[in-house]
Amino acid sequence: MTNPAGRLPVEVVEFTDPLCPWAWGSEPVFRRLRAAFAGQVRWRRAYCILFDHDDDPAPDPAAETAWYARYVEDITAHTHAPRAVRLSRVAASSWPASLVAKAAEAQGAEVADRALRRLRESVFVLGEPADTAESAISAVSGVPGLDVDRLAADAASDEVLERVRADHAEARRPVDEVLSVHGCESPHPGAAKETPDGQHRYALPTLLVRGATGRRAVPGWRPYEEYVSAVVGLGPELVPARTELPAKEALARYRTLTEPERASLTDGRPWVPGDAVRVETGNGPLWLHPDEAAAHPALTRSP
Numbered sequence: 001m002t003n004p005a006g007r008l009p010v011e012v013v014e015f016t017d018p019l020c021p022w023a024w025g026s027e028p029v030f031r032r033l034r035a036a037f038a039g040q041v042r043w044r045r046a047y048c049i050l051f052d053h054d055d056d057p058a059p060d061p062a063a064e065t066a067w068y069a070r071y072v073e074d075i076t077a078h079t080h081a082p083r084a085v086r087l088s089r090v091a092a093s094s095w096p097a098s099l100v101a102k103a104a105e106a107q108g109a110e111v112a113d114r115a116l117r118r119l120r121e122s123v124f125v126l127g128e129p130a131d132t133a134e135s136a137i138s139a140v141s142g143v144p145g146l147d148v149d150r151l152a153a154d155a156a157s158d159e160v161l162e163r164v165r166a167d168h169a170e171a172r173r174p175v176d177e178v179l180s181v182h183g184c185e186s187p188h189p190g191a192a193k194e195t196p197d198g199q200h201r202y203a204l205p206t207l208l209v210r211g212a213t214g215r216r217a218v219p220g221w222r223p224y225e226e227y228v229s230a231v232v233g234l235g236p237e238l239v240p241a242r243t244e245l246p247a248k249e250a251l252a253r254y255r256t257l258t259e260p261e262r263a264s265l266t267d268g269r270p271w272v273p274g275d276a277v278r279v280e281t282g283n284g285p286l287w288l289h290p291d292e293a294a295a296h297p298a299l300t301r302s303p
Contacts, residue, residue, distance in 0.1 A: 010041045010211045010235040015202040017050035018097035018119035021072045023205040025079025028264040029224045036240035047098035048171035051091045078187045080260045082281035084127030091129035100136040102164050103154035115140040142295025172201045177217045190220020247271035255292040259284045
């Protein structure tokens with residue numbers, strides 16, 4: 001039996017950003033981890049704000065976009081996550097997408113997960129980062145169960161702004177364990193990043209696991225087993241559930257699946273349902289449930 005909400009023994013804090021390429025590449029592992037410990041841990045997202053308001057504008061936006069597209073391509077060579085065939089620009093700000101993602105939490109965990117996924121796909125599938133209030137709302141329109149009018153009002157509210165500001169501040173108080181990272185062979189070990197004011201913030205993504213007996217930080221890009229070890233190390237009574245699903249069930253549950261997610265979340269049998277909709281990217285397909293395809297910007301936006 002699991003503990004009632006609010007009394008779960010372990011909290012997992014995911015420091016992330018809707019527009020971060022390493023966080024996008026970690027989706028297969030994090031989706032699996034959330035499913036494995038569903039109902040057993042409290043999972044909370046803290047939005048770090050990767051692209052901040054006070055970042056200096058690029059003197060040559062086209063050159064910056066070309067450089068950033070190559071940077072994302074290099075990351076996806078490690079993660080095998082999709083990348084856009086063409087990136088229109090580097091995101092001007094992470095605030096709009098983060099406000100929308102945070103506001104979506106008021107409409108339930110499933111809606112929030114799907115809204116965040118759409119925001120990630122805006123840049124890494126469509127190549128059009130959701131970096132304005134209008135584009136962020138547009139990106140999530142059509143998510144099942146989402147009240148878009150309520151979302152827009154909540155995302156513009158002082159309450160949600162203060163919650164994202166709190167996330168921003170929390171992300172800039174990293175635990176000592178991530179200030180330096182040694183002995184890790186990951187291409188993204190995840191040591192904390194120095195900020196322009198000489199302080200530090202968490203590298204993205206980072207999971208901070210807290211329990212009654214202490215905490216464990218798992219920064220950067222890591223294998224599934226390392227995250228599981230951190231969770232059960234603080235909650236020995238927790239048992240990860242099996243997460244593999246038949247293809248049709250996986251697509252119905254997650255709505256969109258990448259090739260790495262196919263390997264991570266399905267049972268290995270012939271996996272593409274006959275009614276799945278394939279969207280080509282610069283690094284393999286994105287598979288859409290037919291109901292998702294009916295409202296997904298990849299198929300509904302004007303050319």
